[in-house]
Structures are given as C-alpha cells and as structure tokens.
Amino acid sequence: MSSSNSVTVQILDKEYSIMCPPEERSNLLSAARYLDGKMREIRTGGKVIGGERIAVMAALNITHDLLHREQAPEMATSGTTREQVRSLLERVDLALAPDPESPKG
Template sequence: MKQIEVQILQQSYLLTCPEGHESRLLDAVERVDTAMTRIRDGGKVRARERIAVLAALNLAFEIADREAADLAAGAAASRATPAVGAKTHEQESLLPDGDNQRLQTLVERLDQALGDDGRLL
C-alpha cells in the first residue's frame, strides 16, 4: 500500500491506495475537489460537511446516469447481435471494479422477474 497526500477543498488528506492505482486515486481526488469547489463557489453553501454531501450526491447521480446509459447501450447492442459471446477485455474495462458483478446480479434478477419468455441474454 502506498500513501499519498492530496488536497481537497484546500485541506490536506493522507490517503492509502494499492500500488499501481495512484493515478486512479488522483483522478478521483480531482473529481471530488472539482465538485466540492463548484458547490462552494456557487455561494449558497459554506459548511464543508454540507458541501461534501452535496458533491457526493452529485457524483453518485452522474454515475447512476452513466450506468443507465451503459445498460441501455448494452441492451441495444445485444438486440443487434444475434449470438451472445464471451465479453472481451475491452468491454469489461468500461465498467469500474466491482460493477461487473453488480451488473450480472441485476441481469439475473431481471431474468427471474421476466421468466423464461423474456430473458435478457
């Protein structure tokens, strides 16, 4: 594990991340800092805790929108492709770590709800 000191909303944090994932962590820090700065500079909210909660909600909403768009695009692609083959490494890398399992669980739940006549895949 590696420790990296970062600045978020002009406050220092010492964060730990696995070796080789430093750039992903720094990208995440930049996103959080940008989201929090935008809220603070909007002038309506000054409390750091409230800014953090609003930024987290905004980022979660963006992720949910992206996931919904990815699911819709995946469903459209599977309808256009007659046979479903194994996923390529390139396709899997479009989703963040852990999301492939969540997506698979969601598809299985949808398949159960739709029954044999309406299987997604």
C-alpha cells in the same frame, strides 16, 4: 502497507494522506482532483456553506451522474435531465437547510 504507499491529496484546501497500492495511485489522484473540482463548484455557487455539506452535495451529484450513466448510457444529457438534477438539488438544499427553530450549536 508501508508509508511509501501513502498518497497525499488536497481536497477543498485540506490535505488527506491515504493508503493506496502503487498501481492505484494515478486513479486516486484523478479521483481526488475530480472531487475537489466538484466541491469547488458547489462552494463557488454560494448556496451551500460548510465543508461537510459541500462534500454531501458533491457526493450526491457524482452519484447521480454515475447512476444516470448506468441507466441510460446511450442517451445524451437532455434538458429534461438537467431539470431533474435541478429538482433533486433543490430538494437536497431544503433538506440540508438549517432549521430556524432549532438552537444553534
């Protein structure tokens, strides 16, 4: 691929140059904007610190949404689903929390 097939996207204040076929450029830009929005929501929430952790949380949220839509496309989002997502996010927060006994590096 030539450099003319390179697309620059900005995600969470960082630029990434990505090789992409011309016919997929619009989709890539849309995906980057969506991911940037999700990561900004998480960062603004203040519970997750660090770009890598924010990216993992965004990936988990997006994947959860995708899998949920595939499993129950006819169902609208309900209070139960929101509670399940909150529970999942709490478990992820706990898993990502630094271990107070481990040395900082």
